[in-house]
Amino acid sequence: MDQFVSKDEAAPGSATQRAYLALRALIVAGEIRPGEKLKIDGLRQRLATGASPIREALSLLTSDNLVERIDQRGFRAAEVSAANFQEILRLRSTLEDQALRESIARGDQAWEEALVLAHHRMQRAQEQGGDGFEPLHKAFHMALLAAAAAPILLKFCSQLYDLNIRYRFLAGRGRDYQSRDVTEEHGAILAAAVDRQADTASALLLAHYTRTGSYLAGLLDDGALG
Amino acid sequence: MDQFVSKDEAAPGSATQRAYLALRALIVAGEIRPGEKLKIDGLRQRLATGASPIREALSLLTSDNLVERIDQRGFRAAEVSAANFQEILRLRSTLEDQALRESIARGDQAWEEALVLAHHRMQRAQEQGGDGFEPLHKAFHMALLAAAAAPILLKFCSQLYDLNIRYRFLAGRGRDYQSRDVTEEHGAILAAAVDRQADTASALLLAHYTRTGSYLAGLLDDGALG
DNA sequence: CGCGCGGAAAATATCGACTTTTCCACGCGG
DNA sequence: CCGCGTGGAAAAGTCGATATTTTCCGCGCG
Known part of the structure; x- marks a missing residue:
């Protein structure tokens, strides 16, 4: 069973990947509003995973210009203009x-x-x-x-x-x-x-x-x- | 003291930032060869920090096309051609x-x-x-x-x-x-x-x-x- | 009445240990 | 002699907890 794991959620190997795709979808679709604070703990609950995958996913999204990192103050969805x-x-x-x-x-x-x-x-x-x-x-x-x-x-x-x-x-x-x-x-x-x-x-x-x-x-x- | 922090190592706030800059410098300067495996534990020692900042830095570098992520097999320095x-x-x-x-x-x-x-x-x-x-x-x-x-x-x-x-x-x-x-x-x-x-x-x-x-x-x- | 100071609450960032997966080498069977 | 399956070691990924930082709010001073 390699490709046969699509029971409920698509489960691409790592939790990081899942978190990355999920968050990107949320931001692109506008369910997370521009400028909205992205609290680690909240997302941890929402995506049912640990803090590490969330942080990693947010780092990846930062480089995609979808998330902004604020020095020691966490992450937020990129602003629009x-x-x-x-x-x-x-x-x-x-x-x-x-x-x-x-x-x-x-x-x-x-x-x-x-x-x-x-x-x-x-x-x-x-x-x-x-x-x-x-x-x-x-x-x-x-x-x-x-x-x-x-x-x-x-x-x-x-x-x-x-x-x-x-x-x-x-x-x-x-x-x-x-x-x-x-x-x-x-x-x-x-x-x-x-x-x-x-x-x-x-x-x-x-x-x-x-x-x-x-x-x-x-x-x-x-x-x-x- | 904002720009005056260059005593021994540049110490910009977060360990993640430090790891990111250090790793990028290493890869760009060629001290880490193309294709070289980037073992978390090794880097952890080399940069004297935990695993989380390393992973986060590697994620950032992935989006810079300087590091390649291999699904469940870790990271390696980007190949050249x-x-x-x-x-x-x-x-x-x-x-x-x-x-x-x-x-x-x-x-x-x-x-x-x-x-x-x-x-x-x-x-x-x-x-x-x-x-x-x-x-x-x-x-x-x-x-x-x-x-x-x-x-x-x-x-x-x-x-x-x-x-x-x-x-x-x-x-x-x-x-x-x-x-x-x-x-x-x-x-x-x-x-x-x-x-x-x-x-x-x-x-x-x-x-x-x-x-x-x-x-x-x-x-x-x-x-x-x- | 406004400004600034402190302390509590919250959130972030980081660490160390656990779990799962992968890699490699050895030995068995063909 | 070579291919295949197995077992152990190593590494990645993940989790929960801790320490540090920031933020917020109320109090007292000017």
């Missing part, structure tokens, strides 16, 4: 442009197929009411870049994705995010990528981000943010 | 170009003065035998970018600097690094930055990196690396 949001958007554009171009240039057939598959799964989840949509959405975006032989770059992109999506959740649980025509946008990006039209794909992707960005900026101005 | 080195160089060029341009565009007089000061100190250290040169070299490079209002970007640049300089140490303790005309290059970059000539400054900076990169790649091919 319009400037921070803009920076994330800008960095993401720069880095994903580069990653996407390299991915398209180097991608083989296996990449292409994995990409189509990721897109299909995402579409499927969306049509069926959005259950489990979020992880698949991220999977699709990362699948676009996956063929780039640049581990650090991909890691940065993954981090920035999480930071960015956090704002979407904060803007209102992603309510009617899908109301905009993201479906079509995703489809167009997929098509361009599969056709190896790097310029087109990149332009579409950046437009996708810029548009989502303005959309969110509008929502954020309405009080969800200082 | 030509591909990894190339990626660092490439990313650094992209990100520092952007950061430098924004820094030059936004920098005020205080920034200019801090920059000149950082350069002077670095020069001074180099002339006097290179004592404490490394931290000042990093300080100068970061001072160039400091006026960019982009904390995440600057953090990435700082990380990439460390990753990059690690290769220089591995290539032979930075032996005759200064034999190349870095002094003049630094001076030219400083001048261009102070004169707010973004294009020139950026071009010089990238050339600086590219040149250092080829230089190191040459050294690394000679067996210091697989």
Whole structure:
């Protein structure tokens, strides 16, 4: 029994890993509000584990820019601001442009197929009411870049994705995010990528981000943010 | 006494911070070889502290791409490779170009003065035998970018600097690094930055990196690396 | 009435020991 | 002679407790 341990909770080996994933999910989803104090003891109870895994997980999240460490005063969820949001958007554009171009240039057939598959799964989840949509959405975006032989770059992109999506959740649980025509946008990006039209794909992707960005900026101005 | 705590060892508050800085220095300086196993107990002795700060420091270093975590098998110093080195160089060029341009565009007089000061100190250290040169070299490079209002970007640049300089140490303790005309290059970059000539400054900076990169790649091919 | 000082309460950071997992070498069986 | 399974040692991971630091609140002094 190796992969057959998913009884109630996914149990990836170490308690640290579990705590890391759980906390990241809580922060990204906005269940832990920006600036909120992260008390070790509280989290210890909430996640049913010891203090060491919690501390380690928080350290990891610190380097992901999702948690801030205050010298001898513990941890808190990262603050949000319009400037921070803009920076994330800008960095993401720069880095994903580069990653996407390299991915398209180097991608083989296996990449292409994995990409189509990721897109299909995402579409499927969306049509069926959005259950489990979020992880698949991220999977699709990362699948676009996956063929780039640049581990650090991909890691940065993954981090920035999480930071960015956090704002979407904060803007209102992603309510009617899908109301905009993201479906079509995703489809167009997929098509361009599969056709190896790097310029087109990149332009579409950046437009996708810029548009989502303005959309969110509008929502954020309405009080969800200082 | 805020900045006056450098008696024997820098003693910044927490044991975690101390362990983090010490380990990072060891890895960057190459005293811990790439791929080397990082045994908790060994480090515990070496740094005279408990296991918790060590683990936490290693977690932080993991996110800096200086340490790799192996699921239930502990930690090891990050491996090195030509591909990894190339990626660092490439990313650094992209990100520092952007950061430098924004820094030059936004920098005020205080920034200019801090920059000149950082350069002077670095020069001074180099002339006097290179004592404490490394931290000042990093300080100068970061001072160039400091006026960019982009904390995440600057953090990435700082990380990439460390990753990059690690290769220089591995290539032979930075032996005759200064034999190349870095002094003049630094001076030219400083001048261009102070004169707010973004294009020139950026071009010089990238050339600086590219040149250092080829230089190191040459050294690394000679067996210091697989 | 406001400011600053002290002491109590809480939270963090750190340590030392326990539990679980992994690694390595030895010996048995094919 | 080589592969496989077993057993012991070592290391990682985790837990609970302790000590140190910070924070908060009320009291007295200016």
